Amino acid sequence: MKNLSFAINDLTAAPIRSPMEALILAGLLFTGSAAGVLGALFGLGGGFIFVPVLMLVFGLAPTEAVAVSLIGIIAGSVGASTVFVDRGLSNIRLGLLLELTTAAGAIMGAIVAGYLEEWVLMCIFSAIVLYSALRMIMNPEKVIPPSEGSDGRFAFEYRDEAGNENVKYQVENVKGGMALCTVAGMISSMTGVGGGAVKVPLMNIYMHVPIKAASPTSSYMIGITAFSGAITYFLSGQVLLEYAAGIAIGAFAGSLLGTVLASRLHTRHLRKYFSVLLVVVAILVLLQAGGVL
Amino acid sequence: MSLNSSTALALRACIAIGLSAMIVGLALSLLGMGTDVLYAGTLVLIASPFIGVVVTFLSLAKSKDWFWAAIAAILIVITAVGACIAMM
Numbered sequence: 001m002k003n004l005s006f007a008i009n010d011l012t013a014a015p016i017r018s019p020m021e022a023l024i025l026a027g028l029l030f031t032g033s034a035a036g037v038l039g040a041l042f043g044l045g046g047g048f049i050f051v052p053v054l055m056l057v058f059g060l061a062p063t064e065a066v067a068v069s070l071i072g073i074i075a076g077s078v079g080a081s082t083v084f085v086d087r088g089l090s091n092i093r094l095g096l097l098l099e100l101t102t103a104a105g106a107i108m109g110a111i112v113a114g115y116l117e118e119w120v121l122m123c124i125f126s127a128i129v130l131y132s133a134l135r136m137i138m139n140p141e142k143v144i145p146p147s148e149g150s151d152g153r154f155a156f157e158y159r160d161e162a163g164n165e166n167v168k169y170q171v172e173n174v175k176g177g178m179a180l181c182t183v184a185g186m187i188s189s190m191t192g193v194g195g196g197a198v199k200v201p202l203m204n205i206y207m208h209v210p211i212k213a214a215s216p217t218s219s220y221m222i223g224i225t226a227f228s229g230a231i232t233y234f235l236s237g238q239v240l241l242e243y244a245a246g247i248a249i250g251a252f253a254g255s256l257l258g259t260v261l262a263s264r265l266h267t268r269h270l271r272k273y274f275s276v277l278l279v280v281v282a283i284l285v286l287l288q289a290g291g292v293l
Numbered sequence: 294m295s296l297n298s299s300t301a302l303a304l305r306a307c308i309a310i311g312l313s314a315m316i317v318g319l320a321l322s323l324l325g326m327g328t329d330v331l332y333a334g335t336l337v338l339i340a341s342p343f344i345g346v347v348v349t350f351l352s353l354a355k356s357k358d359w360f361w362a363a364i365a366a367i368l369i370v371i372t373a374v375g376a377c378i379a380m381m
Contacts, residue, residue, distance in 0.1 A: 086301035223342035232379040245315040
């Protein structure tokens, strides 16, 4: 299918006719769905799934895989956000604030990327993610309710359907969180991985945002982060449109399923599963750093 | 309309248009056509998060929530600058 696909500046459309190509399309839809479910459940973009699968299974070049991956990340993020934002689970205001420094960090990362070894950054990223996983496994969630004298701009509330309660929370360490998001944005843009895997633990452990709000907020932010990269690849003609469509349709469907599952999971289970997923992400990134993937 | 409702509506509209075009484009590709439809659908999908932030900004400005409207405005500028730098 790859040689029949086309970039935007190749206007001779390529047909998907053979059974093998239909099978590839089914594989793309499945890959997108799987990443979409995980993305909506845990606030991850899914790049750690998309890129290796597109390269190893579908035979795409690294640049092509990253370009298609970014489209899938946006589809999953926007799909989940249509539900999470509407229900008030995604904290739009906090997301905008943290996205400010994440985006600034991403720009800085793109500028200095040429001066640093990528494998070193990937190892640092894995260490941070593993540390976050351990913290989430060992420490219970600490939610601080708003009190008199606390900054009202950072007091929020959401409806926990699984617990059947309204949860009020005060976001702590806002300046520190913004600074750390700059670092997260830098590492993310230099390595191509890491948005949600860093931001969710950061919000949950350091800023005391309940994971039921942190994951949807991260889902919302990830699409904004992916926008700059995606538009660049798109306008330079590096997006394989058929692959992108297959992945995006799957990611959207998966993200809707993920929002249903997320509303049914209890906080304790969500944190536990998220910690396990972080360990898997760290191992995958280490394998990439070592050139195995 | 609340901040969350207006933002969710914008995202929903964008992804509905974008994905519909992608599905039609993919179906047309069976007939050897549809590149331009796929192209348009992908572009709308990519622009969705950015359009979402713009709608969020307008909603915040309309409700005179100036602190958060300023944050949204700065983010729009940073994102646009980031996209321009990446394209250079």
